[in-house]
Amino acid sequence: MLAQRKPGILNRFYLIEIVRGLWITLRNFLFHEKVTLQFPEQRRDYSPRYRGQHYIKTVNEVENCTACMLCPTVCPAECIHIVAGEREDKEKYPIKFEIDILRCCFCGMCEEACPKDAIKLSNIYEMSQEHREVYTKDFLLEQRGNKK
Amino acid sequence: MPKCMIDGKEVEFTAGENLVKVAKRAGVEIPVFCYHPGLSVVAQCRMCYVEVEKMPKLQTACSTMATEGMVVKTNSENVKKGRAGTMEFLLLNHPLDCPICDKAGECDLQDNSYGYGSAYMRGSEERRTYVDVNMGPVIQKNMNRCIHCTRCIRFGDEIAGIHEMVAIKRGNDIDITTIDGKTLQTEYAGNYSDICPTGSLTLKDFRFKKRAWMLKKTTTVCEGCSKGCNMEIQHEGDVIYRCVPLENLDVNRYWMCDEGRFNYQHTQDPTRIIEPKVKAEGGWKTISWEDGILGIKEEIDGQKPTFLVGSDLTQEELTHIKEYIALQHPGATIQHFGTPGLTSTQQDGALDQILRMKSKTSNLNGAEKLGIAPLMNDTIKADTVVVMSAGRAKLPKINAKRVIAVGVYLEGDASQFDMILPGLAFSEKDGTIVNHQGIEQKLKRAVLPRGKCKSLSEVLMLLTNKKARVGANP
Numbered sequence: 332m333l334a335q336r337k338p339g340i341l342n343r344f345y346l347i348e349i350v351r352g353l354w355i356t357l358r359n360f361l362f363h364e365k366v367t368l369q370f371p372e373q374r375r376d377y378s379p380r381y382r383g384q385h386y387i388k389t390v391n392e393v394e395n396c397t398a399c400m401l402c403p404t405v406c407p408a409e410c411i412h413i414v415a416g417e418r419e420d421k422e423k424y425p426i427k428f429e430i431d432i433l434r435c436c437f438c439g440m441c442e443e444a445c446p447k448d449a450i451k452l453s454n455i456y457e458m459s460q461e462h463r464e465v466y467t468k469d470f471l472l473e474q475r476g477n478k479k
Numbered sequence: 480m481p482k483c484m485i486d487g488k489e490v491e492f493t494a495g496e497n498l499v500k501v502a503k504r505a506g507v508e509i510p511v512f513c514y515h516p517g518l519s520v521v522a523q524c525r526m527c528y529v530e531v532e533k534m535p536k537l538q539t540a541c542s543t544m545a546t547e548g549m550v551v552k553t554n555s556e557n558v559k560k561g562r563a564g565t566m567e568f569l570l571l572n573h574p575l576d577c578p579i580c581d582k583a584g585e586c587d588l589q590d591n592s593y594g595y596g597s598a599y600m601r602g603s604e605e606r607r608t609y610v611d612v613n614m615g616p617v618i619q620k621n622m623n624r625c626i627h628c629t630r631c632i633r634f635g636d637e638i639a640g641i642h643e644m645v646a647i648k649r650g651n652d653i654d655i656t657t658i659d660g661k662t663l664q665t666e667y668a669g670n671y672s673d674i675c676p677t678g679s680l681t682l683k684d685f686r687f688k689k690r691a692w693m694l695k696k697t698t699t700v701c702e703g704c705s706k707g708c709n710m711e712i713q714h715e716g717d718v719i720y721r722c723v724p725l726e727n728l729d730v731n732r733y734w735m736c737d738e739g740r741f742n743y744q745h746t747q748d749p750t751r752i753i754e755p756k757v758k759a760e761g762g763w764k765t766i767s768w769e770d771g772i773l774g775i776k777e778e779i780d781g782q783k784p785t786f787l788v789g790s791d792l793t794q795e796e797l798t799h800i801k802e803y804i805a806l807q808h809p810g811a812t813i814q815h816f817g818t819p820g821l822t823s824t825q826q827d828g829a830l831d832q833i834l835r836m837k838s839k840t841s842n843l844n845g846a847e848k849l850g851i852a853p854l855m856n857d858t859i860k861a862d863t864v865v866v867m868s869a870g871r872a873k874l875p876k877i878n879a880k881r882v883i884a885v886g887v888y889l890e891g892d893a894s895q896f897d898m899i900l901p902g903l904a905f906s907e908k909d910g911t912i913v914n915h916q917g918i919e920q921k922l923k924r925a926v927l928p929r930g931k932c933k934s935l936s937e938v939l940m941l942l943t944n945k946k947a948r949v950g951a952n953p
Binding site for chain 2: 397400401446
């Protein structure tokens with residue numbers, strides 16, 4: 332059993348403790364720098380290693396991806412679906428490249444596995460949608476949030 | 480038996496065995512490129528270096544026969560250095576194509592480079608490139624990836640019996656190609672892709688469909704002819720992507736013909752009938768399994784229809800059919816069909832000197848063993864005919880009022896039928912088939928049945944029941 336300490340009459344009144352607590356609040360409110368942002372107007376700078384929305388890097392408007400299927404192989408959420416094909420200027424390219432973003436856990440292993448520096452996770456973190464849509468190839472090819 | 484020492488392990492061997500084979504038995508893997516157990520030994524890739532005591536230089540294990548008291552080291556510093564040097568030379572001109580290459584994941588060059596080569600390249604010269612010739616409908620060539628092991632040349636010479644691949648030019652300009660750039664003529668062209676240790680010769684049929692490591696593998700037997708070649712069905716998500724031969728020295732050794740290799744395609748043909756259908760005015764009408772079973776019972780119950788069974792069915796299915804006939808239609812005739820003009824195993828024989836047989840169905844021997852009479856003349860005249868086959872047997876001309884079919888049929892075959900109940904193809908069922916030598920081999924289910932197909936045994940069971948109670952599909 333814990334030994335119970337009997338507080339003195341002042342402590343039993345709690346007034347000192349209340350004033351002390353309120354002083355912490357007041358001190359932070361008046362003298363400290365604010366940690367929150369006015370979100371839509373102000374935005375925070377994220378680390379370049381942040382793992383946000385995916386995109387496929389293009390060079391001279393040709394996708395880097397060769398449909399080697401390493402990203403669907405390594406993906407723990409199994410959310411990448413690729414169909415490979417052949418075209419004249421490229422021996423192997425993805426006809427279909429879909430990311431089921433609702434399944435994605437943003438582990439970044441696809442980016443790590445990619446031998447062609449094609450699939451990348453950008454700094455974009457606003458990805459809420461009104462519909463349950465997968466990211467198609469056309470969507471992923473837009474170079475938004477390009478990391479270089 | 481004579482004995483030798485490999486990496487400190489004592490191994491017995493028979494005279495004339497080379498060190499690669501002996502080492503494999505001792506559990507020591509020696510990396511090889513040009514050596515293949517089914518082909519002659521040329522020792523030109525220099526990958527299988529081993530150190531043999533009392534021999535001054537490194538020896539190639541594939542061309543060195545084991546002798547009594549030989550002491551072999553496969554992992555000494557010298558050997559490692561030799562292998563790394565060989566790997567460096569082989570990779571001088573090999574493109575870094577692995578993300579594109581279909582061979583990646585099952586590539587000898589990849590494995591051995593990872594195991595015995597260096598992770599870095601010292602050279603900075605440009606790699607040599609070629610313009611590729613068209614090799615025909617089976618094989619896609621990519622000469623840039625070739626390491627000149629000449630397995631393909633030797634396969635053509637020694638196994639396929641056609642000298643069609645040659646090495647032209649010498650030295651750095653060497654080009655492994657067909658004579659005069661012709662397309663491949665052999666019926667065994669798919670093997671070129673299997674034996675190629677790199678992605679230089681790949682299957683056009685499998686090109687970019689799947690990566691090798693994504694495929695699940697099921698060991699089964701080819702149903703293409705009465706040879707019964709052992710093969711592996713490679714599939715994923717109930718879709719077959721390719722079939723590759725497996726080693727069986729009693730049956731097919733290491734090879735397989737193209738007909739058998741691509742025979743799986745008919746099971747995934749979009750025109751395959753996968754739902755019970757009945758002939759209606761102006762085409763086919765899809766019906767439920769209950770209606771199908773009841774419809775057949777109405778037509779054949781208490782009568783003596785003629786049963787035609789394909790000799791591509793398994794022993795189990797043929798036995799079930801015989802039992803069913805004895806129980807339900809005693810006295811009805813049962814005849815097997817398969818290849819036009821070929822009615823018994825005596826007429827069966829080799830079509831060429833390699834693998835292919837005259838009988839284009841897998842279980843002719845088994846049907847004969849079960850005492851089923853063959854169908855003569857490839858035509859039948861009867862009142863009602865029930866045809867049961869697994870899609871490989873060639874249908875005879877049927878002259879009958881009503882023809883009921885159970886099994887695997889494409890829409891093109893079905894014009895003779897009045898009613899079809901879909902059955903299982905060889906990749907969708909387990910069973911036993913007896914090849915022309917009398918060897919019993921097992922078929923194994925690789926993929927789930929397509930559509931509403933049901934096994935023949937289940938159909939017979941439903942036909943035997945008083946009520947057609949069809950359970951959940953499949």
